[in-house]
Amino acid sequence: MTSQLSSTVATSIVVVKTGILLFGGLITYFSLKAYRRTGAPALRALAIGFGTITLGAILGGIVDQLLGIPFGVGILIDAILTLVGFVIITYSMYAE
Helix, strand or coil: CHHHHHHHHHHHHHHHHHHHHHHHHHHHHHHHHHHHHHCCHHHHHHHHHHHHHHHHHHHHHHHHHCCCCCHHHHHHHHHHHHHHHHHHHHHHHHCC
16 A cells, blocks of 8 residues: 555656646746847846746656655755745846
C-alpha cells in the first residue's frame, strides 16, 4: 500500500508540475510579449518574476524526480525561487 501511495503521489506531482510549466510559461510569455510591445520595465520585471516562479517549480520537480536528490531539497529549491519570484513581482508593481 505504501509503494502504491508513493507512486500515486509521484504521478500527481508530475501532473501538477506540468500544469505549472504550461500556465506559468503562458503567463511569462504574455508578460514578455506585453513588455516588447510597450517597453514598460514593470512588465519586464513581471515576466522575470513569473518565469522565476515557474523555473523554481520545474527545478524542484526535476531535482526530486530525475536526479534522485531528497524530496525536501526539491521543495527548498522550489520555495526559494518562488520567494525570489514574488519579490520581483512585488518590485514590478512599483517600477515605472
